[in-house]
Amino acid sequence: MRPPFTRLVLASLTLLACNTNPESATKDAPVVAGKTDAESKTPPAADAKVAQPPPSTETKTAGDPATPPSGDVKAEDAKAEDTKTDAAAATAGEAPPPAVDPAAAAEAKKKLLDEAKAKKTSDTRAKKALEEAEKGGATVREVAEAANARGEALFDEPERAAAFFTWAKDKDTTYPNPVFNLAKQSANAGDTAPTVELLKEVSKRGGKTLLKQVGFDPTFEIVKDDAEVQKLIK
Incomplete structure (x- = not known):
């Protein structure tokens, strides 16, 4: 057994050695599961692969044709209704063309041709009556015959007669x-x-x-x- 003095000297040397080389003291410190105390105190990082919550089904993608904004749908419906209304109004406002009475048309045409033939009718009015008769359905031959008949009625007045003979000649080139x-x-x-x-x-x-x-x-x-x-x- 060592004397007390000797134990005191050894303890002092040991303490001196620890203060001189702190690394040896660190090596002698106990290790817990391969981690230092600093590492054991660091909270674990959040796992980047943790599944994110699914997007809300109420979220709509802008411009999705399957889910148009309710306001646009109402506007389009209103526009379509206005178009239908306008079309219906236009159709309702169109009056059918009046029916043409063949007998009345024939009578009107004859009246105009007779007016053109009559000697008492002025030359200006006679030519106008011929034009109106043609627009009313008279054939080229019919108006040419009427003009020729007027010329024959005016035969004693060569210049007036020649004007209607020429008119008839030019109107129907086969007459x-x-x-x-x-x-x-x-x-x-x-x-x-x-x-x-x-x-x-x-x-x-x-x-x-x-x-x-x-x-x-x-x-x-x-x-x-x-x-x-x-x-x-x-």
Whole structure:
């Protein structure tokens, strides 16, 4: 057994050694489950893989056509209803065209043609009546015949008559009668060359029956011996 003095010296040396080399004291400290006291006091980090709560089913994606905003739907419905209402109003406001009475239309046309033929009708009004009759359904031949008839009624007034013969000739380019009447006027005036040309036009329009009059009508005395006219009347 060591004396007390010797134990005191050893204890002092040991304490001195610990203060001189603190690492050795740390090594001698007990280790708990491989972690230091500092590490054991650090709270564990939150696990990044922890499942997040699902999004609320009430959340709507902007622009989702399956769930349009209620306000837009109401506006579209109102617009559609307005369109239907306007269309219905337009349809209801359209009056059907009046029925045309064929008998009344024919009577109106005849009245206008008779007015154009009448000698007492002014030339201006007669031409207007012819135009109205054509718009009312009269054929080109019908208005041309009326104009030619008016010219024949005015035959003693060459200039007035010629205006309606010419009108009829230009209106119906297949109608020979007004051309034949113009040839008569030309023959009465003693104009041989124009008369021959007009008779040729009568032939082109198929007026063979009219041309037969040239052989015995004294009006055409100045041209009946013309070689070209002789070919036309054969």
